[in-house]
Amino acid sequence: MQFGAVTIWGMVVGAIWGAVWMVVIGVLLMLVSGLVVQPPVSFALGLGLVLALASFWVKTRWTGRTALLILCAAAFVGLMAITLGQPFGVGLGAKPIYQIAAALVFSAALGASVHLGLDGYTGATVSRYRFELLVLRLLKGLGFVIFTIVVALPFYVMVMTSLKSQQTLLANPLDFSIDLTQGGASLFRSYIELFTQYHFGTFLMNTAIVSVFTVVITLAFAIPGAYAVARLRFKGQAFLSRSILLIYMVPAIVLVIPLYAVFSQAGLRNSLTGLLVVYPATTIPVALYMLQGYFRGLPSELEEAGLMDGLSRIGVILKITLPLSLPALASVALYVFMIAWNEFLFAFMFLDDLDMFTLSRGVVSLNSSEVPRQHLMAGAVIATVPVLVLFLWFERFLVSGLTAGSVKG
Amino acid sequence: MTQPTPPTHRGSLERREAKLAYVMLIPTFLIVFSIVLGPLLANFWISTKPVELGDLRSARVMVNESIRPRPAAAGDEVMVRYRVRNSSQTEPITGATLTDTLPAGLVIGAAPAGCSVSGQTVSCDFGTLDPKQRFDVMVPVTVQQAYLDNGIRPRDDKAVTTGRSQNVLTSLEFTTENFRKVFDGAEFWTVLRVSLYYTIFGTVGALVLGLFAAQLLNTAFKGRNILRGLFLFPYVAPVIAVAFAWVLLLDAGPGGTFNAMLIQMGVTDGPINFLGQRAVPFTVLGLTFEFPLALTTVIAFEAWRYFPLSFLFILARMQSVGGEMYEAAEIDGATPFQQFWSISLPQLMGILAVLFLLRFIWTFNKFDDIFLLTGGAAGTRTLTVDVYEQAFALSNLGAGAAVAVVVFVVLLFFALIFFKFSPQDDG
Numbered sequence: 001m002q003f004g005a006v007t008i009w010g011m012v013v014g015a016i017w018g019a020v021w022m023v024v025i026g027v028l029l030m031l032v033s034g035l036v037v038q039p040p041v042s043f044a045l046g047l048g049l050v051l052a053l054a055s056f057w058v059k060t061r062w063t064g065r066t067a068l069l070i071l072c073a074a075a076f077v078g079l080m081a082i083t084l085g086q087p088f089g090v091g092l093g094a095k096p097i098y099q100i101a102a103a104l105v106f107s108a109a110l111g112a113s114v115h116l117g118l119d120g121y122t123g124a125t126v127s128r129y130r131f132e133l134l135v136l137r138l139l140k141g142l143g144f145v146i147f148t149i150v151v152a153l154p155f156y157v158m159v160m161t162s163l164k165s166q167q168t169l170l171a172n173p174l175d176f177s178i179d180l181t182q183g184g185a186s187l188f189r190s191y192i193e194l195f196t197q198y199h200f201g202t203f204l205m206n207t208a209i210v211s212v213f214t215v216v217i218t219l220a221f222a223i224p225g226a227y228a229v230a231r232l233r234f235k236g237q238a239f240l241s242r243s244i245l246l247i248y249m250v251p252a253i254v255l256v257i258p259l260y261a262v263f264s265q266a267g268l269r270n271s272l273t274g275l276l277v278v279y280p281a282t283t284i285p286v287a288l289y290m291l292q293g294y295f296r297g298l299p300s301e302l303e304e305a306g307l308m309d310g311l312s313r314i315g316v317i318l319k320i321t322l323p324l325s326l327p328a329l330a331s332v333a334l335y336v337f338m339i340a341w342n343e344f345l346f347a348f349m350f351l352d353d354l355d356m357f358t359l360s361r362g363v364v365s366l367n368s369s370e371v372p373r374q375h376l377m378a379g380a381v382i383a384t385v386p387v388l389v390l391f392l393w394f395e396r397f398l399v400s401g402l403t404a405g406s407v408k409g
Numbered sequence: 410m411t412q413p414t415p416p417t418h419r420g421s422l423e424r425r426e427a428k429l430a431y432v433m434l435i436p437t438f439l440i441v442f443s444i445v446l447g448p449l450l451a452n453f454w455i456s457t458k459p460v461e462l463g464d465l466r467s468a469r470v471m472v473n474e475s476i477r478p479r480p481a482a483a484g485d486e487v488m489v490r491y492r493v494r495n496s497s498q499t500e501p502i503t504g505a506t507l508t509d510t511l512p513a514g515l516v517i518g519a520a521p522a523g524c525s526v527s528g529q530t531v532s533c534d535f536g537t538l539d540p541k542q543r544f545d546v547m548v549p550v551t552v553q554q555a556y557l558d559n560g561i562r563p564r565d566d567k568a569v570t571t572g573r574s575q576n577v578l579t580s581l582e583f584t585t586e587n588f589r590k591v592f593d594g595a596e597f598w599t600v601l602r603v604s605l606y607y608t609i610f611g612t613v614g615a616l617v618l619g620l621f622a623a624q625l626l627n628t629a630f631k632g633r634n635i636l637r638g639l640f641l642f643p644y645v646a647p648v649i650a651v652a653f654a655w656v657l658l659l660d661a662g663p664g665g666t667f668n669a670m671l672i673q674m675g676v677t678d679g680p681i682n683f684l685g686q687r688a689v690p691f692t693v694l695g696l697t698f699e700f701p702l703a704l705t706t707v708i709a710f711e712a713w714r715y716f717p718l719s720f721l722f723i724l725a726r727m728q729s730v731g732g733e734m735y736e737a738a739e740i741d742g743a744t745p746f747q748q749f750w751s752i753s754l755p756q757l758m759g760i761l762a763v764l765f766l767l768r769f770i771w772t773f774n775k776f777d778d779i780f781l782l783t784g785g786a787a788g789t790r791t792l793t794v795d796v797y798e799q800a801f802a803l804s805n806l807g808a809g810a811a812v813a814v815v816v817f818v819v820l821l822f823f824a825l826i827f828f829k830f831s832p833q834d835d836g
Binding site for chain 2 (some may be wrong): 017023026027030036037038039041048075129132133136140143147148149150152153155157158160165166169170172173174217220221222224225227228229231232234235236240246247249250251253254255256257258259261262264265277278280281282284288292313321338341342344345349360364367373376378379380381383384387388391392395
């Protein structure tokens, strides 16, 4: 091995990984096992530092997978030695299986990070290019870890809280371990209670009805509109295709007061019909904008051929344009569905009766001190799962829909 | 030979095409005008009215019908009583009338003053009802056996009432009181400042996170699609779900996971009230500054929830940049950061500018997130939350509409800037 600037920087990289993995694995161990631990972060930092130094030497003798395995093993032995057999600051007697598993995961993660992060470096001073590559690897690695945790943690807490009981949560808020021996009925008690006592079946039904009809109405309005803007020549065409964007910059909160006043007096306020008037009105401009962009991209020769062969305009739209734009229709439909399903403000302002509640409105009504918080989180899960499943199922369409028309949110 | 010229007037085909276009656009126009543009203008109208939430229930003639004493046998002479009242505390009702049909088996005696009887139907004309006025109208009836047998009671058939009252919303009185109230308080400028902080830092935060995430996923590797899907979760999930998950996660009371974590790690001694504490004082070089804690938390939430969107756009743009430029830079010896700074960033500038402007406007418009996280407390009240506070929490619709007008004007200002600087047909 050679000594140089990278020897020092490599040790910094190792130290950072040591500390990061100790925090991450320590917290994960707490959340999964319910054990209260004291992750020895400074020890782990030192361990990473030494391991990085050692890796330069290891690489002079072994390569590839062997070197990786040696580093991981060294990390494990080092961790056990440096913490005197208490890898997470508490005796191994408590939940030993979880602790050993966590220590192994920590060692593997640290070993792999050091190995991959310093792969190709001998410790000797390198050019600026190679040095920046080293920094970049560290940043990317940290980025993956931090982004994944930050994105996933709230969802993890949401799901796990919904499966716990208020007492255990208050006793130890870090304990998200699930006791699988208690049986399904007890595990999913919050969900069962929501459906049997809190009318969540009705809410789910209402939300589904509102969302599906919003999609249908939006498409029924937006398809002819988009076609007209994209294909037909008329006065104001250019103006329309630009100004339609302006409409979806109008904030919903500005519309709420007048709509509330009018809907109250027209008797539309506390009804799904009211929502089915408002939701399409807010989604039609977006849908129209997305669809007209797609229609424009279709070759107009196809439609002209249809016209020549005697089809009417309507026939052309139904028989040529729409079948060609199925992917765009799917994107728009999914995007509109997502907006309608997730909508909160109008549902919150307009709906008073339990029978009319959508999921958004229903979950908000659970946010009170009388309702245990696992119910609130179970409600949140019920509201989230359908839209996430749909999203994962049709990710391709939804992603293109999101990028095509939506800077809205 | 004459030179062919384009036609100077519109031909019939062209006219037919335009007509078809209008027909196809009419439904969209109607719904957008009535639900979006109409209310937008209505705000200006409402903002000049002294209207409270309670005024929406216009004054009506309320009537409660009962028969007393309870008839026991045929031939009893009892009274049908109508309790009439004006539902409004402030507005008189003119031309108040009542019409009711009594069930068979009740023989109506003398009609009370102001009322007339024809068959089983009683009609009364009360003229004008003063605010809060209430009185009883008694109609004497004789009970027959048929009434006791058929089980139909007077209440089963609702009495019909009519009446006209002034509606504050349609009156022609105007006031500037709402705007004075909105601009008077020192609070308004705080709210405006908070709005701007939230908008600027929320937008920049989401963009920077999105840029970073896009860098991470720009290279192909195993599991990239899974990560991309995961990174989109915050945006796709309903706002109520993620907002409440954050609220529970950051809870300062017993049971708050994040605070328990921090205490366990030894970062803090006591729980930090991330969503409830307005400011944390801290001292640098002998100067004391206030760190706006709750506002920072809601900004972090905004950045967390909307980074997926900028991430998607930036990633799409990055993948359309060809590799040749990077190859050329490599040969010239450019380092990775130099490549990012001199090639990637300039390439992304267009989409970043468009994203910034659009997200800026949308963050400014945001209501749900702050409302669900803090309810506008602890120094997080933005203009949009203020609309709700004034109109529905303080029940002053007029003042709420006035704030909404302010929101709209500020927005118009931003939109003008946006259209001035937006590159044509980009994004």
